[in-house]
Amino acid sequence: MHLILTGATGLVGAGVLHNMLAMESVSRISILSRRPVPMAEGHDKVNVIIHKDFKTYDDVVLEQLKDAQGAVWALGVSQNDVNKTEYYEITHDYTLAAAKAFSTLHPEEPFTFVYVSGEGATQTPGIFTPIYGKVKGEIESTLFDLHKATPNFNVYNVRPCGVDWRHHPEIHRFIPQQAMYKRVLLPVLDTVYKPMMTPTRPLGKILTELAMSKGAPLQGKDISMDGQLVSNLAIRRLAGL
Template identity: 70%
Template sequence: MHLILTGATGVIGSGVLQQMIAMEGVSRISILSRRPVAMAEGHEEKAKVFIHKDYKNYDATLLEQLKDAQGCVWAQGVSQNDVSKAEYHEITKEYPLAAAKAFSTLHPDSPFTFVYVSGEGATQTPGMLTALFGKVKGLAEQALIDFGKQNPNMKVYNVRPGAVDWRAHPEIHPFLPNQPLYKRTLIPVISMYKSLHTPTRELGKILTELAMSKGTPLDGKDILGEGRIVPNVAIRRIAGI
């Protein structure tokens, strides 16, 4: 199966890419990235990197290369603290929505599964104290769900990891960006609260398997959004951790 991946140089994306490379069921990986992806080196027969600068536009040449892809893991993202409010909205909501619209044209008569990496705290019903990321990720989730309803062959999942922990995933360590001190300090503490903890190995496997699926709504009391939103408690349940 041919899958698309974004965010491959980040913590979550690295975990996904390692799992995609390892899975025999994934025959081809098309990585959209602003810069080279070191983990893909040596795996050129399976993983191809397309240097892509404009995530709101997809030209015919690129779409031709992606035409037989059956799913995507959208792991691209940025902290709300690293960009302006307008930039955060564009990266977090407008980029994945533009991609979903473009990918829906690849083979409009057959299913395409779009897996959006959201995050715990995302909500469609924000309050006065809801953080910016929760509001914007909630808007992105809803926009993707609505687009999927308008285009029945576009199957959407919104996955909400909690505190993402890379420590038990040594295969990706050489490829990770330097993690800020606050993350290295907080992750060991948060890992004691299992409902908030999300290890990259298990997360990467679940995200890949969802992208490979037929995109049917998920079942479970911990699944939200008519089977389209996967909170961290459901991630852990599915992973068996």
């Protein structure tokens, strides 16, 4: 199976890539990235496509993706690292442009788009909802609408919470330096409130498996949006945590 991945040099994307590389059923991985991906070096089944404009997909790029059956969209940025305009462009516009482009690859056959959102995203923001919650909630809704309007284009919106890389040493040298507050907070959460934790190893497996699926609605009280929105509790349940 041929899968597409973005965000491979980031924390979540590295966890996904490690899982994809280990899975024999994943025969090809097309990584869209602005820069080389060291973790992919030496792996014959990986094609790193250096892609500078994530709002545009020309025929040359689409030709390399034409037989892909799913994608994990792990590209993202913290709302603290960019201004509001840039955050909206990266989080909403980039994601929607890719989803629309991928939906045209083989419209006669299923394609599954897995969007890495986050706990705190909401379709009903209030005055105290942070920017990321509003924007991620908006793109979740937009992707869901695209799914409803586009035959064979399936979507899962997945909401990890406290993404924990500590017990996944295989990716440590490939991920960005993690902020000190995360290094202090995660051990506390792991002790007092495990339901908020999202270990990268099982997360990568769940995201990959969803991208490989036919996009059927999931079941469970921790699943919403007609079976397409996967909460962090659902991630943990599906991973057997």
